[in-house]
Amino acid sequence: MITLVDSSLRDGMHSVRHQFSPEHVAAVAAGLDRAGVDVIEVSHGDGVGGSSIQYGRAAFSDAELIEAAAGGVARARIAALLLPGIGTLRRLTEAQRLGATVARVATHCTEADIAEQHIAWAAEHGMTAVGFLMMSHMIDASQLADQARLMESYGASVVYIVDSAGALVPRTAAERVAALRDALLAETAVGFHAHNNLGCGVGNALAAADAGATWLDGSLRGLGAGAGNAQLEVLAAALERSGHATGAELFPLMDVAEEVVAPLMPRPQIVDRTALSLGYAGVYSSFLLHAERAAAKFDVEPRAVLMELGRRRIVGGQEDMIIDAAAELADRTAPAQTGSSPGA
Amino acid sequence: MITLVDSSLRDGMHSVRHQFSPEHVAAVAAGLDRAGVDVIEVSHGDGVGGSSIQYGRAAFSDAELIEAAAGGVARARIAALLLPGIGTLRRLTEAQRLGATVARVATHCTEADIAEQHIAWAAEHGMTAVGFLMMSHMIDASQLADQARLMESYGASVVYIVDSAGALVPRTAAERVAALRDALLAETAVGFHAHNNLGCGVGNALAAADAGATWLDGSLRGLGAGAGNAQLEVLAAALERSGHATGAELFPLMDVAEEVVAPLMPRPQIVDRTALSLGYAGVYSSFLLHAERAAAKFDVEPRAVLMELGRRRIVGGQEDMIIDAAAELADRTAPAQTGSSPGA
Known part of the structure; x- marks a missing residue:
């Protein structure tokens, strides 16, 4: 069974220059919840505490947005992203108080050690602690597995391969998932977060599932940085056609993508020359x-x-x-x- | 080595309601040729002779467009599509006279037998005869292989699995390619034509290449019916990253997509609710x-x-x-x- 994670309200924040309002967030989260999506990530694009001149000022605080999402859902779990160095433990405490039960702690793929206190705190305080290894194409599968083991040792129950640059293809995505699957304890889940710069957002997520990943990210209409993410409603359909069950109901999921998210998008997520060049260069x-x-x-x-x-x-x-x-x-x-x- | 086939000027015709002019065709073909793309398909969206009230009236004749493409290229081969029942041998003769050297003869996946005379004629008259099995998701891999063998027996040197509805995923695409690869003579190539309704355009083409397909279709910016094709410039980059060589040069290919094709598109090729529903239903x-x-x-x-x-x-x-x-x-x-x- 795949745990589907929607990142429209976090990675998608990059596409709307962090301008989603509590009303937007509540509407999208309610739609995702009705469609049976398991986890909904809500934060500034660069994680809680990211609102700044350097990373982009958000229209509303993380607190307001997390509270709005938590208030709009009946079944889904709310996740907050935190990048140590941008966000602090205080932000994570606040996110938990407002209803987040999943903490995603992200570092560059070679820097897992800076996530220790945040992952440990989350695990000790009853949150699902998720480690997030960004730019995962930059090191090979065995090096990545070493970093994943570090995150597991801090208390992460899920470790993600994050293809921040959209530079992986199904073959290299599957290699990395297989290496983590081998290296980690059976009870630790492997996750995959795709970007679509090489047109492989959905294809990489499917290859990851075939190789043993059980937490998969996507976003409605692909909303996200660069060429966007794996398009969640499309991924849900393709997973089903590939023999991987998700708890999501496809028609309601399509509807929230088309009726709620599409009208909020300043431009469609396509792979243009710039996005392709960045993914190709990695x-x-x-x-x-x-x-x-x-x-x-x-x-x-x-x-x-x-x-x-x-x-x-x-x-x-x-x-x-x-x-x-x-x-x-x-x-x-x-x-x-x-x-x-x-x-x- | 992969033979890359561009379908922007044939499948892409659906996206522009068959309105490309000889000037458009010459500009796109020249750009593809400079970028080292092997084969350029040019016809009405429903093949030569498709211009009609039922299939959509084209702004210019197939003859004018094929001639414009052939005049604009130095290295690339020009292909024409023919659907028996829509186009006739006379159209194929004309296409050859104007410079087409590749004949793609398309039937529903269970009806290969109606392609016999057209494939045989093309092969006997020095064209590269290509069989095109449409809606290939509707029958299983072994049935498809039987139909491919028929096309081979008529003289096809390439047989394509055509995912007209965009209903295949990498696993089911690879199964079909492997079955054809097993069933056909070593000198007969297997091709794959993707659509992106399940977000797997590029992913399926990569899986097809891994399974032994050596002719791969795509189109610039994904231009094509429904959710569009595998995006050619993105596919070329992803193939390279997957260890499959193509003769294409990536930067010039990106440039023709961005500078020549994008401005001609009435809308971006995205996977909206309708396209996804059609692909999911098949x-x-x-x-x-x-x-x-x-x-x-x-x-x-x-x-x-x-x-x-x-x-x-x-x-x-x-x-x-x-x-x-x-x-x-x-x-x-x-x-x-x-x-x-x-x-x-």
């Missing part, structure tokens, strides 16, 4: 503007700069290295000097 | 209006009618059975008569 979307500037300065193709950043495995905080990458690329691609004869 | 999109009318008449859920049509495996030409299906559904879902005690 880099943070925030690198795009830096890469374009650096490319213009050194007269190289911006997408070649993105590819170079992907090869160098540059992560957030290392933006100064983008100029270096563009400069070296310009050197490498400069026409060979004339004058020396071939073979000299 | 029925022809032309049934939608009939199902909605019948549902209204008998006061049942239109999507339940579509599901019933899928279960009954109704095909085009059997539209009169839609009323029957709705009536029976109404009987079945009517509240039980009161008066008789439980257990009586």
Whole structure:
């Protein structure tokens, strides 16, 4: 049985510049609840406490939104996302008080250790503690399994492979799920959070389910950062056709997507050139503007700069290295000097 | 090595109500050719000779469009689609004279035998003869393999599994490809044509490649009937990330999608409620209006009618059975008569 998690009201926040109101949240959550979706994630796009000039100011507080969601549901569990360094334990305490029963604690895929106190606190205080390993394409399956084991050791009962850049394909998604499934205790669930930059949002989630993942994220109409998530109502149908049961009822789920979420979307979630380039390069979307500037300065193709950043495995905080990458690329691609004869 | 086939100028015709001009066709074909796409399909959406009141009047003749495409390419091969019963041999002769070197002959998945003369003619006249088994989800893998063998026996050097309704998922797509791969001669290629109704356009094409398909269709920005096709520029990137080489260059392919095709699209190709319902039910999109009318008449859920049509495996030409299906559904879902005690 698959536990379906909707991220329309958290990852989808990126698509609406964190402007969802308590009324929006209550309506979407009520629709998801009626359709039998198990878990509904509600927070600023960058997790509780993310509202800021740097990450984008939200129109309403996390507290107001979590309370609205919790008030709108009868069966579904409410989840809050927390990125240590952006959100603090105080935010998690508040989220729990307002009705969140699932804590999703997210770190870069190599930094599980910074989640220790938050995962432990959640587990000790009766929440379902979920570890969330972001940018999971950047390390191989066995390294990822090591990080997942750390999160499990802190008390996580679910550990997610998060394809933040949408850079995985079914084969590489399945490898990672299989490695975590092997490495973790039988009672620890493996989750998968997809992005659609390579058109594989639904395909990767299906491959993850086939490989043993039992918690799967999606969002209505695909609402989410970049090219968006696995489209939840579509994923539910495809899971059923693939022999994986979910508790969701498909027609009500389609209806909330079409009637409640679609009218709130500023633009459809498509895979445009930018989204595809980021997924193909496997880099943070925030690198795009830096890469374009650096490319213009050194007269190289911006997408070649993105590819170079992907090869160098540059992560957030290392933006100064983008100029270096563009400069070296310009050197490498400069026409060979004339004058020396071939073979000299 | 994968042979990439672009269907933007044939399946994509459905999305623009068959209104592409020779100038549009030449620009798209030239862009695809520069990007190294192997085969470019050009025809009315329902194949050569499809322009009619029933199938939609095209703005220009197939001849004008094929000639424009052939004139715009240096390396790519031009393909024309023909549905026996809609198009005739005369159309195929004309297409060849104007520069088409690939003939794609399409039938319903159980009716390969009606393609005999067209496939044989193409093979005998130096064209690459391709058999196209539409609505391939409606029969199982071994039945499909029997039909593929028929097409091979007529002279097809490639046989396609065509997921016209977008009803397959990676597992069921791979099963069908494996069955054809087993049944056909080693020198006969297996092809896969996806639709995205279950969000699996790219995922199914990747699964098909893993299972041995070497001809894969897609279209730029997903342009095509229903929820659209596998998005070609995205598929090319995902194939590369999955270890399947194509001859395509990714950046020029992205550019023609973004700069030439996107501006011509009347709407983005998304998976909306209607497209998802059709894919989930596995029925022809032309049934939608009939199902909605019948549902209204008998006061049942239109999507339940579509599901019933899928279960009954109704095909085009059997539209009169839609009323029957709705009536029976109404009987079945009517509240039980009161008066008789439980257990009586």
